[in-house]
Amino acid sequence: MLTYDFTGQTALVTGASAGMGAATACAFAEAGAAVALVDINPEALEKLAAELTEQGHRALAIRADVADEGQVAAAVRQCVDTFGSLDMAFNNAGIMLPPTNTADETAAAFDQVTAVNLRGVWASMKHELVQMRAQGSGSIVNCSSLGGLVGGAGRASYHASKHGVLGLTKSAALEYAPLGIRVNAICPGTIDTPMVERMISGGELDRTQALAAIPMARLGRGEEIAAAVLWLSSSAASYVTAVALPVDGAYTAQ
Numbered sequence: 001m002l003t004y005d006f007t008g009q010t011a012l013v014t015g016a017s018a019g020m021g022a023a024t025a026c027a028f029a030e031a032g033a034a035v036a037l038v039d040i041n042p043e044a045l046e047k048l049a050a051e052l053t054e055q056g057h058r059a060l061a062i063r064a065d066v067a068d069e070g071q072v073a074a075a076v077r078q079c080v081d082t083f084g085s086l087d088m089a090f091n092n093a094g095i096m097l098p099p100t101n102t103a104d105e106t107a108a109a110f111d112q113v114t115a116v117n118l119r120g121v122w123a124s125m126k127h128e129l130v131q132m133r134a135q136g137s138g139s140i141v142n143c144s145s146l147g148g149l150v151g152g153a154g155r156a157s158y159h160a161s162k163h164g165v166l167g168l169t170k171s172a173a174l175e176y177a178p179l180g181i182r183v184n185a186i187c188p189g190t191i192d193t194p195m196v197e198r199m200i201s202g203g204e205l206d207r208t209q210a211l212a213a214i215p216m217a218r219l220g221r222g223e224e225i226a227a228a229v230l231w232l233s234s235s236a237a238s239y240v241t242a243v244a245l246p247v248d249g250a251y252t253a254q
Helices: 019-030 042-054 069-083 107-117 119-135 156-179 194-201 207-212 222-233
Strands: 010-014 034-039 059-063 088-091 138-143 181-188 244-247
Touching: 010 019, 010 069, 010 119, 019 034, 019 042, 019 088, 019 222, 034 042, 034 069, 042 059, 059 069, 069 119, 088 119, 088 222, 107 119, 107 156, 119 138, 119 156, 119 181, 138 156, 138 222, 156 181, 156 244, 181 222, 222 244
Parallel strands: 010 034, 010 088, 034 059, 088 138, 138 181, 181 244
Antiparallel strands: none
16 A cells, blocks of 8 residues: 555544444554544444554544434544544445345335435534634545445445435535535445445355456455545545545446
8 A cells, every 4th residue: 555644634534443444544543644433333443442542543432323413523523622633534434234125115224324324424524524614624535335326226225325425525525625625435346344244144245246246356455445545635636526436346337
């Protein structure tokens, strides 16, 4: 992975306790940033924060449910109160429910998915932008999905939520470009994370079929997502905003 120097800067990562979020939080910390780790899982969160602190990094564990705007607002305030700024954010928290035929999906399931995947990104971005607007600088990366670029049988609500993330990203990017604040999105493919492993072990995803659908013929790695997020957050991408960057082994190019 390329190395960046984020010394003196602060990053906030939601969904930070495992998978892509944990990999990105660690990458930010290793690049010198203070990192606010936000997640609904307090045990895993505290464990990761302790590990980073033991390694000499500055890390803060904040238990918050991104589906609750009040908790998101409090998390951003705690981050800024602790570290003094908010320079970068990776809005990564998301969920996926078992596949359901569109005609059979319940309103409760739809609301559960969109509350985290779409409203959670909206609330996170909203309160991050309040701070970044006051500073006059900042970079946000929202986590969409290959599901934000294509459809998916059995996962209408998930794909709708991830398409919505791209609409939020592009609209906010247009608003804040004149202020020097960049807003981008990444669209990960099938990544080797605990969530994907649970899907495979639970019979929701067939590993052989998944690999056959990816031109690079392998799952992505968490550190490859982290590398994309750090690039978008860095000065190397200073003229890049409003993009939806696929990190999917060419899946969506087919």
